[in-house]
Amino acid sequence: MTGDDLPLLExxxxxxxxxxxxxxxxxxxxxxRRDSLYRLLGLPPRFLAGRSVxxxxxxxxxxxxxxxxxxxxxxxxxxxxxxxxxECRDLLAVHGRxxxxxxxxxxRxxxxRRPERFDLVLAExxxxxxxxxxGLLDHVAGFVAPGGLLVITTVSPLSIAAEIIRRLMCRPLIDPALSLETQLARLRPLLAPHLAALSGRSRPVDDWLLDNILHPFHETRCLALAQAIDRLADRFDVLGGSPAFWTDFRWYKTLTQWDRGFNAVAREASRRSAASLIDHRVVIGHQPDQGDRLEAAATDLWQVMCTLERRRARDPAPAAAAVKALADHLALLGAATLAPCLDALREAEDHLAGRLPAERMTAFPALWGRGQQYLSLIRRADAGGCGADVE
Ligand SMILES: C[S@@+](CC[C@H](N)C(=O)[O-])C[C@H]1O[C@@H](n2cnc3c(N)ncnc32)[C@H](O)[C@@H]1O
Incomplete structure (x- = not known):
């Protein structure tokens, strides 16, 4: 594979x-902000002093x-x-780091490749x-020393459903034949007000548009929390996360096997709180199978988006239908707290079906999901072997 085959880098x-x-x-x-993240990951920053990262x-x-x-x-x-x-070198130099x-x-x-193992490996x-x-997760995880920590971010179609819809909304404005600057000028008036509705945002508008809307995703795949946990389950135990979506009430004195079920607790909690991924204003619990159905509906939406982007097509019908299916699944939860999210999805459906102009949308601009989730995992001291790609 050449560098040009990697969509993100290319x-x-x-x-x-x-x-x-x-x-x-x-x-x-x-x-x-970073200190808060590391606390939630179970890693007080002081513990980084003297470590290898x-x-x-x-x-x-x-x-x-x-x-x-x-x-x-x-x-x-x-x-x-x-x-x-x-830019990284310059920034560190300017700040004396x-x-x-x-x-x-x-x-890439x-x-x-390095024979070295590290106390902490970050892939944010x-x-x-x-x-x-x-496959890449296996590769980066291979560099963690036994007992060391891996920090990764995950994204599922449900956690970025609002962004997927924004990409679908923007399709008529995107033309790869035009310069990035021209495309940004088209997108800013539509999406800058949406970004303004997200408190805590720390990225410049143009960077967000370049990275989340203009960035071609159609050959790529998400990496959901449960997928990442499952992939690493034989070598790693989850430690912390942001959002912190699980609790573990078990008495530590009963946890005496190497496989102590930490991953199972987190994985089950992720299925029970899936609906909270779609709207950052909502925290809601539900049955695990309801979470699976929501994630499946969002995966259909992701696939519709990829297909349309791959074909450079603008056919609105499949996109509107996929948003409707997701909203219908969400409505089945019957939770009053989800009403603003449902209003937003119904608006998005109307917009994509050509029934509602973007400037008349009032609920959707405020819909932001939980984007990427952070997970910290400890490499089990008993885990044999290293990452497949490490020499
Ligand atoms: C979205 S940025 C994340 C930057 C930062 N970690 C953050 O979270 O804000 C992803 C970075 O990973 C690099 N990257 C992505 N895939 C890569 C690959 N396969 N090999 C080398 N670098 C890669 C990109 O060049 C980019 O700088």
Missing amino acids: YYRRHGISPVAQDISDLERHVR LEFGPGSGHNSLVTAGWGPARYVLVDGNPRALA LGPAVTLVES FEDF GCLPFQLDPE
Whole structure:
């Protein structure tokens, strides 16, 4: 496989972009944001001091800046986008974080090989939307030392259903023959107000549009929480997550086997809280099979989107039907708290079916799902073998 076969990298490299900036104008605020994430992952930042850290896909380094500041003894950053790596190097240097502990490596993840194992391996925002996310997960997980920690992000069609709908809405405005700047100028008036409705957002509007709307996804695959847990289950135990969607009331003194069922607890909770992924304003529990049906309906929506994008087609009927099916499944839960989400989906259906102009939508602009979820996992000390790709 050549570099050009990797959709995510190829898009960035072809256009010479790294559209992954975070707002760090208030650096203290950014550090607190990252501190909050690490707490939820069960890793107080102080515990990074003196440790070895390997990060896949640092992008332009806005998050790595904070990680470097927590004082790892060794910090290796791997990214295949030369522009991202150059920006990352500059950012670390400007903030005095490019010390001897830091090594930047320009490489495709798939080609990165080291005999070394690390205390902490980070793969944030770079496993979903790959050709083979599970294969890549195996590869990055292979670098975690026994007893060490892996931090990944997952995305399911349900957690990005609102973004899938936005991509479907934007199809008539997207023309790959036009420059990115021209396409951005078309998209901004429609979607900037939607982004303004999302509190806590830290990415510039244009970066978000480049990374989430113009980025070709049709050959790629999501990586859902349950998929990631299942893939790693023989080697890793989940530790923490953001959102923190499970509780474990078992008495620790009863947990005396190596396989203590941590993964099963988290996996079951993910099925019971799936509906909470579709709208960040909602926390709701339900039966596990209802979660499976919602995820299946959202997967149909994802597939409709991929098919339309692959064919560069604009036929609105399948998209409207897939949104209707998802809304119908959600309505079966009968929860009053889901009413704003259902209103939003009904509007989206009407819009995609040509019955409602975008400027008359009032509920949908505020619909944002939980996007990517974070998961931390401990490599079991008893787990034999390493990642398949590590020499
Ligand atoms: C979406 S950005 C995430 C940036 C940052 N970690 C964050 O969460 O904000 C993904 C990064 O991973 C890199 N990347 C994705 N797939 C890659 C691959 N197969 N090999 C090397 N780099 C890759 C991209 O170049 C990009 O910088």
